[in-house]
Amino acid sequence: MGAGHSHQLYRPGDTLVHRLPPQCKLAAVAAFALVVVATPREWLWAFGIYAVLLGVVASAARVPPGFVLRRMMIELPFVVFAVALPFIGFGERVPFLGVTLSVEGLWAAWNILAKATLGVVASVLLAATTEPRLMLLGAQRLRLPPLLVQIAMFMLRYMDVIVDEMRRMRVARESRGFTARDVRHIPAVAKSAGALFIRSYERGERVHLAMLSRGYTGSMPVIQDLSASSRQWLTAGMLPGAALVVLLGTTLVNGGL
Amino acid sequence: MTASLEVRRLAYAYPDGTQALFGVDFEIARGERVALLGPNGAGKTTLVMHLNGILTPGHGTVTVAGLPVGKESLKEIRRRVGLVFQDPDDQLFMPTVREDVAFGPANLGLRGPELRRRVEEALDRVGMLEAIDRPPHHLSFGQRRRVAVATVLAMEPEILVLDEPSSNLDPASRRELAEILRGLDVTVLMVTHDLPYALELCERALVLSGGVIAADGPTAKILADSDLLAAHRLELPYGFALPRAEHSP
Amino acid sequence: MHVPDGFFNAAVSISAGAVAAVGVGICLRGARKELDDKTAPMAGLVAAFIFAVQMLNFPVAAGTSGHLLGGTLAAILVGPYTAVLCVAVVLLVQGFFFADGGLTALGVNITLMGIVAVLAGWAVFRLVTSRARGRGTVVAGAFVAALVSVPVSAISFALLFWIGGTAPIEVGTVAMAMGGVHVLIGIGEGLITAVTVSTVLAVRPDLVYGARGLAAPLVLRGADGAATTVDTAPKAAAPRRIGWFLPAGVLVAALLAGIVSFYASSSPDGLERVAEDKGFSGQAGDHALGDQPLADYGEVGGIPVGVAGLVGVGVTLAVGGGLFFAVRRRNQGEPRDDSAKDEVTA
Numbered sequence: 001m002g003a004g005h006s007h008q009l010y011r012p013g014d015t016l017v018h019r020l021p022p023q024c025k026l027a028a029v030a031a032f033a034l035v036v037v038a039t040p041r042e043w044l045w046a047f048g049i050y051a052v053l054l055g056v057v058a059s060a061a062r063v064p065p066g067f068v069l070r071r072m073m074i075e076l077p078f079v080v081f082a083v084a085l086p087f088i089g090f091g092e093r094v095p096f097l098g099v100t101l102s103v104e105g106l107w108a109a110w111n112i113l114a115k116a117t118l119g120v121v122a123s124v125l126l127a128a129t130t131e132p133r134l135m136l137l138g139a140q141r142l143r144l145p146p147l148l149v150q151i152a153m154f155m156l157r158y159m160d161v162i163v164d165e166m167r168r169m170r171v172a173r174e175s176r177g178f179t180a181r182d183v184r185h186i187p188a189v190a191k192s193a194g195a196l197f198i199r200s201y202e203r204g205e206r207v208h209l210a211m212l213s214r215g216y217t218g219s220m221p222v223i224q225d226l227s228a229s230s231r232q233w234l235t236a237g238m239l240p241g242a243a244l245v246v247l248l249g250t251t252l253v254n255g256g257l
Numbered sequence: 258m259t260a261s262l263e264v265r266r267l268a269y270a271y272p273d274g275t276q277a278l279f280g281v282d283f284e285i286a287r288g289e290r291v292a293l294l295g296p297n298g299a300g301k302t303t304l305v306m307h308l309n310g311i312l313t314p315g316h317g318t319v320t321v322a323g324l325p326v327g328k329e330s331l332k333e334i335r336r337r338v339g340l341v342f343q344d345p346d347d348q349l350f351m352p353t354v355r356e357d358v359a360f361g362p363a364n365l366g367l368r369g370p371e372l373r374r375r376v377e378e379a380l381d382r383v384g385m386l387e388a389i390d391r392p393p394h395h396l397s398f399g400q401r402r403r404v405a406v407a408t409v410l411a412m413e414p415e416i417l418v419l420d421e422p423s424s425n426l427d428p429a430s431r432r433e434l435a436e437i438l439r440g441l442d443v444t445v446l447m448v449t450h451d452l453p454y455a456l457e458l459c460e461r462a463l464v465l466s467g468g469v470i471a472a473d474g475p476t477a478k479i480l481a482d483s484d485l486l487a488a489h490r491l492e493l494p495y496g497f498a499l500p501r502a503e504h505s506p
Numbered sequence: 507m508h509v510p511d512g513f514f515n516a517a518v519s520i521s522a523g524a525v526a527a528v529g530v531g532i533c534l535r536g537a538r539k540e541l542d543d544k545t546a547p548m549a550g551l552v553a554a555f556i557f558a559v560q561m562l563n564f565p566v567a568a569g570t571s572g573h574l575l576g577g578t579l580a581a582i583l584v585g586p587y588t589a590v591l592c593v594a595v596v597l598l599v600q601g602f603f604f605a606d607g608g609l610t611a612l613g614v615n616i617t618l619m620g621i622v623a624v625l626a627g628w629a630v631f632r633l634v635t636s637r638a639r640g641r642g643t644v645v646a647g648a649f650v651a652a653l654v655s656v657p658v659s660a661i662s663f664a665l666l667f668w669i670g671g672t673a674p675i676e677v678g679t680v681a682m683a684m685g686g687v688h689v690l691i692g693i694g695e696g697l698i699t700a701v702t703v704s705t706v707l708a709v710r711p712d713l714v715y716g717a718r719g720l721a722a723p724l725v726l727r728g729a730d731g732a733a734t735t736v737d738t739a740p741k742a743a744a745p746r747r748i749g750w751f752l753p754a755g756v757l758v759a760a761l762l763a764g765i766v767s768f769y770a771s772s773s774p775d776g777l778e779r780v781a782e783d784k785g786f787s788g789q790a791g792d793h794a795l796g797d798q799p800l801a802d803y804g805e806v807g808g809i810p811v812g813v814a815g816l817v818g819v820g821v822t823l824a825v826g827g828g829l830f831f832a833v834r835r836r837n838q839g840e841p842r843d844d845s846a847k848d849e850v851t852a
Contacts (some may be wrong), residue, residue: 004526009603009604026602029609030610031610032663033511033609034519034610036511036512036662037511037512037514037519037579037610038516071605074508074604074605074606075510078510078513088679099553111512112512112513113512115510115511115512116510116511116512116608118512119510119512119608119609119610119611120510120511120605120608123601123602123608123609124605126602126605127602127603127604127605132603132657135602135603136802137601139602145530145531145534147534147538147545147546147594148530148534148591148598150545150546150550151545151546151550151553151591151592151595152548152550152553152595152598152599153550154546154550154551154553154554155550155551155553155554155557155595155596155599156603157550158550158554158598159554159557159558159599160556161555162551162555162558163557163558163561164558165558165728166558166561172610186694186698186701187697187701189562189698190697190698190699190701190705191701191702191705193559193562193574193701193702194571194702194703194704194705194706195554195696195705196555196558196559196702197555197583197702197713198706198709198710198713200551200552200554200555201548201551201552201555201584201710203551204547204548204550205544205548207547207551207798208543208547208548211547215528216543216619217543218543220546256747
């Protein structure tokens with residue numbers, strides 16, 4: 001249940017990873033995550049290699065391990081779920097420190113933890129090395145509908161403005177002696193949500209007027225050239241490529257046995 | 258020489274039936290700086306919305322440098338009339354200052370080096386060139402307002418229309434903006450409650466009250482007429498007084 | 507609820523991605539029709555609003571707290587099309603920029619929290635408000651709709667988990683646990699949604715999409731003194747296109763799940779492999795669903811793998827679809843003829 005966050009992950013920098021066009025990075029991370037998800041869970045060493053691959057990317061991008069670790073907190077609710085699995089899973093059970101654990105539950109917990117962690121780390125690296133608006137333009141180059149990209153652009157632009165407004169409302173509530181503690185306080189909080197919606201909607205109308213005033217006719221002018229060379233595609237492809245080699249290689253070896 | 262802006266017998270009622278404008282008449286010559294004064298609810302914003310065709314007049318006409326505002330001329334009108342909104346956050350909707358200033362000229366079809374030149378020139382005119390690659394929400398309020406002016410200047414407008422340009426500015430930013438506005442070689446219509454600011458920047462003032470132009474004359478003269486001000490809920494700040502003009506209008 | 511990578515197998519991730527893509531595509535067209543060139547700024551601002559209110563944590567029970575999902579709230583305030591877009595964009599931004607929710611799970615997340623939650627919430631809201639008019643009804647409808655939408659999307663999650671989850675828990679357990687907790691969260695969601703909607707109704711009733719039928723009718727006076735009322739308010743019409751979205755979505759999802767799971771199954775997946783290697787595959791079938799033909803997502807009971815995938819996806823979408831069509835039929839059965847009510851006043 002990841003709650004909202006107001007801190008973006010982007011860390012400006014000028015490394016090889018930062019300079020790659022966003023569409024290459026997005027495609028690479030998505031492909032990598034897919035390879036990870038498709039890897040059978042008992043190939044332990046394959047996951048080890050994936051982790052090493054991410055480590056190489058992180059050091060190339062000069063993203064410190066502490067930063068990645070802190071951002072991994074987002075996984076926490078699922079870690080709890082995964083830890084519960086050996087206790088509630090069915091099938092064969094093994095005794096461990098006085099309790100019996102489900103073997104399959106243990107495998108499932110490992111599976112979720114390993115894959116989710118690799119996925120989160122890959123996403124953190126992507127977000128840390130790509131400027132948000134470039135990421136959206138990159139997504140557009142990957143055929144994400146332009147209207148969706150525009151919506152996301154506006155959201156990105158006004159997210160902080162609206163979160164700030166909400167924070168001011170909370171301060172206003174609290175400076176009049178109100179703190180939300182239990183269910184009975186929900187109405188007061190929700191009333192400010194209503195006010196926040198009206199403000200957001202009216203701002204949307206004003207933004208639209210401001211756009212019209214400057215000649216907007218329904219589509220955003222594209223003024224940035226985001227083309228990627230095949231070399232850049234190759235560079236970005238190294239991450240999922242290496243992972244795929246591991247996956248396919250292992251499949252072949254296992255098939256040959 | 259045609260006037261920059263000509264408004265004739267302009268009347269307008271909102272779809273819900275509330276009538277806001279009851280026959281507005283005025284003209285602004287090229288190069289003039291004019292203040293539009295008026296109490297809350299006088300119809301100032303409604304009038305401004307007519308100037309670039311966001312609202313369509315129920316009656317009367319608006320003409321910008323000889324071109325009447327209408328469905329066919331909308332694109333050109335929006336280039337000629339540069340609207341600067343009160344809240345710069347409404348105006349600066351793009352992720353970076355550069356893209357925001359480029360939005361208007363790009364919609365006019367400019368691309369490449371010409372677009373870049375336009376953007377940099379406009380930012381230079383408001384002294385914000387060094388912020389070109391920053392996201393607008395990282396700028397101070399005063400800086401954002403200056404960038405908002407630049408977004409409009411980049412379209413090389415015939416007339417600049419500013420809605421409450423001095424609101425929420427600290428004294429230093431207020432002065433900086435005044436210097437920038439004074440230095441621009443463009444017709445300006447400034448909608449404001451800030452009477453000293455109007456006096457500082459505009460030689461002429463219009464008083465809009467009850468949906469009509471109640472007074473039109475030199476700003477100093479209008480602000481010296483305390484009966485006129487009182488009749489239209491306009492007040493000078495405490496301790497601020499102007500010598501009453503020798504000839505009454 | 508932001509599912510990370512690794513929760514679902516590749517087949518489910520990809521087919522949910524296809525459902526999400528088709529659904530979002532339809533909503534893009536629908537929203538554009540409704541909002542015209544306002545779509546991008548309006549939906550963007552509403553998405554930013556949803557993002558902000560998702561930060562409102564509320565206490566559920568001792569020690570646990572939930573946070574607003576906002577799908578139903580958005581549907582009632584700005585209409586279901588725009589709502590799906592907003593939630594989808596929020597999830598996209600959270601996935602891209604905050605690493606919240608795996609990239610391969612984006613399809614699952616958009617399908618569950620965007621499409622299923624919004625459709626379920628909107629369907630229930632329409633069901634409640636089609637029986638009576640008035641502010642109270644809208645607010646009550648908002649409460650019930652938001653309350654229901656949360657467990658419905660949680661149970662859809664459980665269903666997806668049954669089809670392609672990666673943990674060995676009985677679907678019944680997952681559904682019970684998810685459903686139970688989420689009924690509680692749903693109450694919070696319902697309360698916040700209802701109060702938010704009623705606040706907006708009090709100040710700017712014109713902004714509430716779901717209350718469009720509430721505007722006071724205009725009165726026309728004839729020469730004889732008889733007055734006629736004409737309802738000029740646009741109806742909050744049930745989205746027509748969603749009608750064909752569901753079958754189309756089912757088809758695409760089914761095809762994909764069928765094809766992908768066919769290939770996926772040609773090499774046994776992790777669970778089955780371990781079972782074979784360790785020689786206890788006989789024991790693997792002793793859980794509650796083991797006797798059912800689809801339990802192993804494959805070769806049990808002689809049902810071909812692809813068919814198992816097809817049936818699974820069908821079941822998932824049937825929940826939302828059944829609910830939606832039930833509501834539609836009800837609405838069509840009771841035409842609201844209050845649009846030009848004659849009323850003679852003395």
